[in-house]
Amino acid sequence: MKPELERYSRQVLFSELGEAGQTRLMQSSVLLCGCGALGTVLAETLVRAGVGQIKIVDRDFVELSNLQRQVLFDENDVAAKLPKAIAAVEKLKKINSEVQIEAVVEDIDHTNILGLAENVDLILDGTDNFEVRYLINDVSLELGIPWIYCGCIGSTGQTMTILPGKSACLRCLIDSAPEPGSTETCDTAGILGPTVNVIASLEAVDAIKLLSGQVEQIKPVLTVVDVWEGSFRQMSLADLREKGGCKACHQGERIWLNGEQGSRTTRLCGRNAVQVSPADKGKIAFEELAVKLQNSGSVDVNPYLLRLNLKNPDYEISLFRDGRAIIKGTDDPAVAKTIYARYIGS
Secondary structure, three states: OOHHHHHHHHHHOOOOOHHHHHHHHHOOEEEEEOOOHHHHHHHHHHHHHOOOEEEEEEOOEOOHHHHHOOOOOOHHHHHHOOEHHHHHHHHHHHHOOOOEEEEEEOOOOOOOHHHHOOOOOEEEEOOOOHHHHHHHHHHHHHHOOOEEEEEEEEOEEEEEEEOOOOOOOHHHHOOOOOOOOOOOOHHHHOEOHHHHHHHHHHHHHHHHHHHOOOHHHOOOEEEEEEOOOOEEEEEEOOOHHHHHOOHHHHOOOOOOOOOOOOOOEEEEOOOOEEEEOOOOOOOOOHHHHHHHHOOOEEEEEOOOEEEEEEOOOOOEEEEEOOOOEEEEOOOOHHHHHHHHHHHOOO
């Protein structure tokens, strides 16, 4: 066995992968969108497997309630108020220093996703919202990059792999995002850690198949698992692309990538919080702003975010360098935007 493969010797012994497949893994590049529950399992699995380059993009910071299921984080990350992408990369570099890992603390939207996806072989869904998933779907079709959809709630999860131009895409399966309030969220139904681990592991297996050059091993199915009931179902999607008349697949419609769909506010699952994104992103001067806000409440600043705990009313504002803010204490986007405008500016 080649010396550079020794770290992965037990994986190389798996006959379906072998030295050739491992070498391809080590030469591959992945964009991971989101580094929460699903994303941390995916990131750790693929870093340990030896995927050559991984770009991790996440908009959020680590909180205590994350630790139940987000496997890369610990109490020190909570105390340090670290962004998830930064905390994850610090851990992952200690696991495998041979992998090139990049942390990007940004909100994924139609203005930056093309740049983020440049020169990658695969896009992985580690998000908790459909807006980003439809953006990924548009970019996948536009650039011809495979991606893997994944989602969990309660004890159930589902995943499907999208091969642009060959298999059904997300819009073939679900043409538009569910209406707010029409589906369960982790705030209403909760989430079990084992659900995340099982579904993310299934997503990681398909990622390894794709990146090792074995795309023919990918089944055109939607896999649905309920870990509490112990059930495993697969729905065939083999004919869905041809029979569905999907506008994204057959007519080149890119309404999410073009910015025709999507919002500048996002309710955050299980957080009683809303993310507000400015129309024009910039670089916030934390030090200057902290001085201006010192009479409004307690201000805490680190290199990645500024946090303001208001005296009255009782809200917490976590502001990122690009101007995004997470307003905690409300799930009403209108209220969140008002608070943002009052303390940060319109």
